Amino acid sequence: MSIYVGNLSYDVSQEDLTQVFTEYGTVKRVHIPSDRETGRPRGFAFVEMESEANEDEAIQALDGAEWMNRELKVNKAKPRENRSGGRNNRF
Known part of the structure; x- marks a missing residue:
C-alpha cells in the first residue's frame, strides 16, 4: 500500500519527503x-x-499538518481507476 500526500509545494523534492516520513x-x-x-x-x-x-x-501525524507553508492532505492512496472513454473506445 502507499500513502497519498496532497497540497504539496511545487518546490518539494523526494529527499524532503523522505526526511519527513522517515520520522x-x-x-x-x-x-x-x-x-x-x-x-x-x-x-x-x-x-x-x-x-x-x-x-x-x-497519516495520523501528518494529515492537516502545515509544512512548507501548506496544509498537507495525507491518506491511504486509492487504487488507480480504469478510465473509460477516449477516441479508441468504441463500446
Missing part, C-alpha cells in the same frame, strides 16, 4: 508525478513505507 519508519519509495507537458511537479506525491503500521502512524 515514522522506513521509507521504501517516494514518487512525485510531474505534468507531461511542462515537466513541473503536480502538487502531490506517493510515499511507500516498510509497514502498514508506519503508514498509519504517518
